[in-house]
Amino acid sequence: MASKKDQFISACATLAKGEAGNTGEWRAKRPIIDLSKCTPCKKQKDTCYLCWLYCPDGTVKRGIPIEIDLQYCKGCGVCAQVCPTKAIRMEVEEQFVLSECVIQEEVE
Amino acid sequence: MVGDLTEEKVINVTWHGRGGQGAVTAAMILAEAAYLDGYQGVTAAPFFGVERRGAPITATTRFSRKPIRTLSPTAQADVVVVLDERLLQTVDVLGGLKPDGLLILNSSSGPEKFCTDMDIAVATSDANSIAKEVGLVVAGTVLINTSLLGAFSKASCLVQMESLEKAIGENFSKQAAKVNIQGARLTYEATRINRDWQLS
Amino acid sequence: MSKVQIINGNETAAMGAKLCRVQVIAAYPITPQSKIPETLVKYVESGELAAEFIRVESEHSALTVCISASTVGARVFTATAANGLAYMHEQLHWAAGARLPIVMALANRGLGAPWTIFNDMQDSISQRDTGWMQVYCRDNQEIMDSIIMAYKICEQLHVPMMVCFDGFVLSHTVMPVEIPDQKQVDAFLPSYVPHLQVDGPEPININPVMLADPRANAQGVSCPSYMGFRMRLQETLESAGDVILNVGREFGEVFGRSYECLLWKYRTEGADTILLTMGSLANEASLAVDALREKGWKAGVVALRVFRPFPAATLRQALSKAKHVVIFDKNISYGNEGATCTETKAALFEGGLRPTITNYIVGLGGKNVAAADLEAATIKSVEQKGQVSTPQWIGVAV
Ligand code: SF4
Numbered sequence: 001m002a003s004k005k006d007q008f009i010s011a012c013a014t015l016a017k018g019e020a021g022n023t024g025e026w027r028a029k030r031p032i033i034d035l036s037k038c039t040p041c042k043k044q045k046d047t048c049y050l051c052w053l054y055c056p057d058g059t060v061k062r063g064i065p066i067e068i069d070l071q072y073c074k075g076c077g078v079c080a081q082v083c084p085t086k087a088i089r090m091e092v093e094e095q096f097v098l099s100e101c102v103i104q105e106e107v108e
Numbered sequence: 109m110v111g112d113l114t115e116e117k118v119i120n121v122t123w124h125g126r127g128g129q130g131a132v133t134a135a136m137i138l139a140e141a142a143y144l145d146g147y148q149g150v151t152a153a154p155f156f157g158v159e160r161r162g163a164p165i166t167a168t169t170r171f172s173r174k175p176i177r178t179l180s181p182t183a184q185a186d187v188v189v190v191l192d193e194r195l196l197q198t199v200d201v202l203g204g205l206k207p208d209g210l211l212i213l214n215s216s217s218g219p220e221k222f223c224t225d226m227d228i229a230v231a232t233s234d235a236n237s238i239a240k241e242v243g244l245v246v247a248g249t250v251l252i253n254t255s256l257l258g259a260f261s262k263a264s265c266l267v268q269m270e271s272l273e274k275a276i277g278e279n280f281s282k283q284a285a286k287v288n289i290q291g292a293r294l295t296y297e298a299t300r301i302n303r304d305w306q307l308s
Numbered sequence: 309m310s311k312v313q314i315i316n317g318n319e320t321a322a323m324g325a326k327l328c329r330v331q332v333i334a335a336y337p338i339t340p341q342s343k344i345p346e347t348l349v350k351y352v353e354s355g356e357l358a359a360e361f362i363r364v365e366s367e368h369s370a371l372t373v374c375i376s377a378s379t380v381g382a383r384v385f386t387a388t389a390a391n392g393l394a395y396m397h398e399q400l401h402w403a404a405g406a407r408l409p410i411v412m413a414l415a416n417r418g419l420g421a422p423w424t425i426f427n428d429m430q431d432s433i434s435q436r437d438t439g440w441m442q443v444y445c446r447d448n449q450e451i452m453d454s455i456i457m458a459y460k461i462c463e464q465l466h467v468p469m470m471v472c473f474d475g476f477v478l479s480h481t482v483m484p485v486e487i488p489d490q491k492q493v494d495a496f497l498p499s500y501v502p503h504l505q506v507d508g509p510e511p512i513n514i515n516p517v518m519l520a521d522p523r524a525n526a527q528g529v530s531c532p533s534y535m536g537f538r539m540r541l542q543e544t545l546e547s548a549g550d551v552i553l554n555v556g557r558e559f560g561e562v563f564g565r566s567y568e569c570l571l572w573k574y575r576t577e578g579a580d581t582i583l584l585t586m587g588s589l590a591n592e593a594s595l596a597v598d599a600l601r602e603k604g605w606k607a608g609v610v611a612l613r614v615f616r617p618f619p620a621a622t623l624r625q626a627l628s629k630a631k632h633v634v635i636f637d638k639n640i641s642y643g644n645e646g647a648t649c650t651e652t653k654a655a656l657f658e659g660g661l662r663p664t665i666t667n668y669i670v671g672l673g674g675k676n677v678a679a680a681d682l683e684a685a686t687i688k689s690v691e692q693k694g695q696v697s698t699p700q701w702i703g704v705a706v
């Protein structure tokens with residue numbers, strides 16, 4: 001039991017995406033998932049999800065397939081490190097940013 | 109140098125860039141250049157916080173004929189320099205600029221593209237291409253921060269190129285300084301502004 | 309030849325230590341001080357500074373290393389902030405009790421919990437009773453000069469000193485700093501002669517248990533009492549003001565910037581309203597005073613440059629004409645009020661001075677205090693005739 005009556009007694013953060021701001025803006029490397037190596041995908045059942053468990057920003061969504069919310073993924077690479085099947089690799093962000101820009105300009 | 113600059117007037121410059129782009133370094137070099145230019149009071153500081161590669165960051169430079177006594181953050185700057193034009197979409201850059209201030213952008217587009225209904229002056233320079241051309245590329249990243257100092261000098265007329273070059277010279281080894289100065293010079297030349305701007 | 313460099317507070321502190329030719333450095337990095345040990349390591353590794361940089365696993369160990377090195381005669385330097393300083397607490401008492409002239413650069417930062425990495429003075433104010441001297445710097449030049457003077461003062465008095473400056477606000481802001489010439493610093497600062505030689509022909513054991521009363525040891529030599537040591541430390545700090553003034557004057561003669569003062573004053577001539585504060589906030593207060601003077605107020609700033617020893621008599625004199633004293637504290641002694649407020653009141657009591665006093669708690673955890681805030685607070689407190697007895701808070705955003 002707790003009796004939280006005053007926001008200025010205990011400082012706390014909630015376990016939610018975006019608690020640290022728009023952390024996707026920080027990303028210098030982007031996680032790329034190879035679904036053919038990802039266990040839940042391969043076995044078509046809820047299993048593993050270590051990336052979900054360890055992601056410090058809560059940006060990995062459990063499911064088949066798993067999804068990463070790039071708005072908040074800060075690119076720390078923890079998911080890639082913990083993945084037992086090496087299904088996630090980290091790639092330099094700039095290449096995506098630039099290609100996205102080009103696409104945007106073409107649309108304009 | 110501005111002739112009618114009153115003694116106590118403090119000029120505020122805000123820099124917007126991404127972590128790793130060197131906005132803080134540019135802010136500091138500008139302070140050094142301003143000092144060499146004869147401004148007695150100069151300060152520069154990063155936005156106080158946690159800096160991460162890729163994240164938007166700001167830095168400030170202040171200079172004045174008299175020693176600077178305020179260390180409070182700049183609310184509205186006289187000049188805002190943006191190292192990555194895409195930041196205009198994510199950061200409220202114009203909110204931190206005086207209504208009649210000067211906006212300097214690293215962009216391959218002309219100033220017209222960025223003109224708003226505000227009374228601000230807009231200057232652009234394609235520092236990216238220039239920096240690449242002179243060889244300011246380290247580990248795949250194009251270093252445009254020192255080049256943009258040239259745009260600052262050209263568009264604002266507040267600090268002379270000569271002082272900037274000296275300040276750049278003091279911050280880099282001989283060879284690196286040469287390239288950085290060249291980038292700043294070419295950017296100075298390539299800077300286009302939508303109208304003459306004067307400090308209010 | 310001295311020359312001006314545009315550098316931040318941390319680099320200034322490191323450069324100051326280098327100019328003093330410190331021999332042993334032990335420091336543990338902590339925001340916002342990290343650049344100090346980083347810079348010093350570079351000096352040591354490049355050979356620019358002939359010193360031993362001892363890597364440690366904590367602030368407690370950092371100060372322990374400094375204590376040991378200082379005991380055997382080395383000139384030592386350390387730097388920390390916030391919880392790092394709190395972690396040193398036990399050793400702070402030890403360093404002062406052992407009468408070691410250690411100089412520490414302190415980038416003032418607020419204490420957790422909750423975490424903050426930003427500036428206030430709760431860290432150093434919480435250590436005011438450890439026997440260390442404390443000076444507070446207004447700008448980076450004062451950091452440089454205070455560190456150089458600190459060694460001269462400390463080594464004369466055999467008392468350690470904290471050179472405090474606002475974290476981030478000064479530690480991370482570059483501004484022009486005149487870097488003194490090495491030869492002049494060498495001439496100004498003689499090499500350190502320790503009070504005792506522990507490893508002489510007759511080795512000695514230091515700081516054993518001292519009893520409440522004197523006693524004769526096995527060889528019949530009389531050992532003094534514990535309280536005598538405490539009294540001597542107090543007497544030394546009571547007389548430290550004069551040493552600080554002398555060294556400050558001498559510094560001025562050599563380097564052209566005199567520090568023959570325990571307080572910093574701005575437009576106090578004829579002032580009946582005084583804004584009292586410490587550190588870089590004094591500059592912001594000077595802008596508030598300009599604005600108040602413009603409106604016809606007779607206002608001035610008094611900033612405590614030296615906080616320990618507390619310059620009570622000097623402060624009393626500086627406030628003797630004041631009708632209103634408005635005190636801005638970046639710290640609080642919970643359950644009472646800001647530390648400078650309490651100490652100022654005590655100083656005024658002796659002289660029978662009774663200006664109105666209002667205490668504002670400001671700038672905790674990096675909350676900015678602008679000149680306009682200080683001005684508005686001053687006007688409000690004079691209107692209230694200082695009749696609010698509890699401290700007022702500025703800038704608490706909900
Ligand atoms: S890189 Fe992986 S672990 Fe890190 S924030 Fe992104 S999804 Fe989460």
Ligand code: SF4
Pocket residue numbers: 033037038039040047048049050051052066082083084085086087088
């Ligand atoms: S840790 Fe690897 S295998 Fe496991 S769910 Fe995540 S990506 Fe798939």
